[in-house]
Amino acid sequence: MIAMLTTLKITAHDLNNPEIADSLKATLLSGGLVIFPTETVYGIGGHALDPQAAAAIYAAKGRPSDNPLIVHVARFDQIDALAYREQPYIDALAQAFWPGPMTLVLRKKAIVPDGTTGGLSTVAVRIPSHPVAQTVLRLVDVPIAAPSANLSGKPSSTSFSHVEADFLGKVDVLIDGGDVPIGLESTVIDATGSTPVILRPGAITQEMIEAVLHEDVLDHSESLIDGAPKSPGMKYKHYAPQARLEIVAGSDEAVVRFLRQAIAQDPHIGILGPSELLDQLQGGIRFDLGSRTHLEAMAHQLFAALRALDDQQVPHAYFIAVNEAGVGKAIMNRIYKAANHRIITLDESSKGTP
Numbered sequence: 001m002i003a004m005l006t007t008l009k010i011t012a013h014d015l016n017n018p019e020i021a022d023s024l025k026a027t028l029l030s031g032g033l034v035i036f037p038t039e040t041v042y043g044i045g046g047h048a049l050d051p052q053a054a055a056a057i058y059a060a061k062g063r064p065s066d067n068p069l070i071v072h073v074a075r076f077d078q079i080d081a082l083a084y085r086e087q088p089y090i091d092a093l094a095q096a097f098w099p100g101p102m103t104l105v106l107r108k109k110a111i112v113p114d115g116t117t118g119g120l121s122t123v124a125v126r127i128p129s130h131p132v133a134q135t136v137l138r139l140v141d142v143p144i145a146a147p148s149a150n151l152s153g154k155p156s157s158t159s160f161s162h163v164e165a166d167f168l169g170k171v172d173v174l175i176d177g178g179d180v181p182i183g184l185e186s187t188v189i190d191a192t193g194s195t196p197v198i199l200r201p202g203a204i205t206q207e208m209i210e211a212v213l214h215e216d217v218l219d220h221s222e223s224l225i226d227g228a229p230k231s232p233g234m235k236y237k238h239y240a241p242q243a244r245l246e247i248v249a250g251s252d253e254a255v256v257r258f259l260r261q262a263i264a265q266d267p268h269i270g271i272l273g274p275s276e277l278l279d280q281l282q283g284g285i286r287f288d289l290g291s292r293t294h295l296e297a298m299a300h301q302l303f304a305a306l307r308a309l310d311d312q313q314v315p316h317a318y319f320i321a322v323n324e325a326g327v328g329k330a331i332m333n334r335i336y337k338a339a340n341h342r343i344i345t346l347d348e349s350s351k352g353t354p
């Protein structure tokens with residue numbers, strides 16, 4: 001049982017007030033927790049070199065302690081204190097994508113406590129670009145461990161109402177920065193070997209990485225290596241709404257036919273997908289994620305839509321699959337997990353019934 005805290009709610013603007021800034025710094029340096037917006041999702045931050053702060057993050061999230069935290073710093077010159085930059089491509093990736101939604105897994109230095117890395121010999125590091133995240137990091141001038149600010153297993157928080165719902169009374173400070181710009185967690189890349197390996201797809205896509213490095217990179221985000229997930233987080237339940245979520249994939253005609261039948265059988269069925277197909281449906285509880293010609297905009301709506309399923313107590317929902325090119329890969333990666341890999345594949349000849 002975690003004791004209830006008095007949570008201070010502030011806005012990004014309040015960080016300009018020297019008294020508030022000083023007290024925020026004192027909170028983080030003494031092991032307290034602060035939730036702040038980043039360009040990907042909201043993060044729950046604590047002093048990354050203080051094992052007790054890391055333990056407090058795990059406790060507040062209800063996160064299994066072998067699922068390591070991402071360590072955030074403001075500037076590239078802070079990386080070398082934490083980890084070894086062994087591969088030549090690391091600097092090229094940093095140059096291209098930092099500050100930004102990319103996390104690199106590097107071999108850690110002894111200063112990073114096992115409590116932050118779940119006992120691994122590597123540490124995941126990121127330089128966020130969001131101005132509020134940058135302000136917080138520069139203010140404290142220590143590395144901040146900041147996993148996604150959601151209760152373990154739930155969708156990440158992309159707006160302030162999400163963090164209030166999950167963490168009021170459980171952390172010291174919440175910083176309201178409005179809706180986050182991207183809405184999907186960072187691309188995680190294992191940068192310990194001679195070839196970079198994508199462990200979690202995100203807004204920095206495989207295509208973008210390959211264009212910078214002029215070489216093929218590997219994507220292990222869906223694979224189990226030697227029977228054990230390469231990134232510890234992969235084995236846990238993720239993003240799951242209370243609804244039983246299923247993916248439907250197939251031609252537009254087959255998907256629309258299937259969903260019309262599903263709505264006829266159950267008018268309370270939830271349907272998440274692109275406008276192009278939702279516009280062809282009536283009834284059901286529809287969550288329009290926008291045009292599939294704008295996958296970034298669909299990604300931005302995704303977690304809010306999953307949370308809305310819970311808010312509206314929808315018991316059963318379908319997600320219409322999108323093409324896995326570009327950011328579509330990251331969208332489908334999150335949805336496979338949210339749906340516990342349940343997928344209904346329709347083709348013209350199949351008589352798939354809801």
Ligand code: AMP
Pocket residue numbers: 067068069070105117120122123124146147148185186188199200230231232233234
């Ligand atoms: P979150 O902080 O909630 O965005 O999740 C961080 C993700 O990065 C999880 O999937 C972790 O398993 C992964 N991660 C963090 N540190 C490491 C590491 N040292 N090696 C591999 N994956 C990591």
Ligand code: MG
Pocket residue numbers: 147148156185
């Ligand atoms: Mg997370």
